[in-house]
Amino acid sequence: MPASSRGNVKTTVLLERCFSSREYTFGASAEIELTPTRGQIENKSAEYKGAIYRFPLQHPTLTFTILTTQRMLQCELRIPAVAEELMPWEFVWRDRYQYLQDNGYELRPRYHPNWSPSWIDTDFDPKYCEDSVPIREPSMIDARRTEDSRLVSIKVVETSNREVSMLTFLSAMRHRENHCLPLIEYLGDLVDPDSLLRVAQYVRSFNDPGFAMFGEVVDFVGQMLEGLEFMHERGVINRGIKATSVMMDASPLYPDGHHPVRINSSEDLRNDAIPLGRIDHPVRYYYADFSRATLFELCGPAYVRAVASIDGALPEVSVDDQYYDGYKADVYSLGDVFDKEFLQKFHQLDFLKPFVVSMKQRDPLLRPSASELVRRFARTRRRLNPGWSRWLLGKRFTPVYERCFEDDVAISTDGRSLIVSQ
8 A cells, every 4th residue: 555645744853863874975076875775765966065965865755855064964854644554764663673572662553563554444544543653753763661651762873872871871860950861771773783772751842832831931941950050060061952952751741641753642643632731730851962962070161172063053163173161052052942942932031031141142251150050040030929920921023912811811810910020
């Protein structure tokens, strides 16, 4: 049965997540050559255009666009929301099914070696059948731990990836202030001996569902600063802080669960998954990307070498191989998340402005340390009116009459009048 293309979903993943590093090479003539996986995709080469390579790879159900800027390579895939047969990158997970089950993790029925689509010879629409949903990241899959039915994520990482040692080091410390992705274990990979299977707590993007109330932002900022201080006090520089690498355990918002891929649907896809409010059901936030993390001795600044194509957003970085203070860079990156995700989107978050301004100072020497930020935030938090916690966030450029309505709803929800100081 042909793969369905209805409801295409767009996602961006690193090329290494699609194909192993041994399956592509950089030629001396500045061309990229991609070796097909399982014979599904034709060989193509890319023409050099400035610092970016662009070329499409055609497949009956997929369109690939490869972009690379020097050492960073990404692959954009249009993945069907419903796939009536395994996608090219899913076969390898079928091959791992029994191995993972033997180690206490069960993949969804779609990846069972003897899988037969549940809608065959029925009147069911495949889009309402759970086993029609493909994974969206070729290197990552969801599973259930058999001992307690806990939802986990399993990711393929190269044994040489510094994330392996960093997460192992950080996860061994069970502290409330530790906001690093909770690692369960690393397993060997029978499919690729140069890779490991990282089993970790299942998490989802920190801003989906979106923030609704003032107090939710306050909680997020506090947890992120707390987690940054925890890493820096142990000599760990993250070097990968950005909105897409901050996650949350959303299980308090979904007591009945949700589908691990089609996250706005119930586990059986028959209903919408309606989240509870995080103001009454607090969630925990995590730093999830440690692929560039570096460990230093706990004394003095920690200078790391820049890759301009990756670190170019930092004011202190302009060229490759330039050295910069990693601690100060982490502070800038987190301040950028606060700025873009909150200050630029919502009004009435004045408490956050002084933090963003200080964290995004162009001169890294003027940026505060993570510990100083935590102390300053604690003082600021004590001064905030507790009644503001349930004040609805208003998007910037919202018409005045809509703001008035939102304020009325906030007052009604909280059950008392809230006085906002100017």
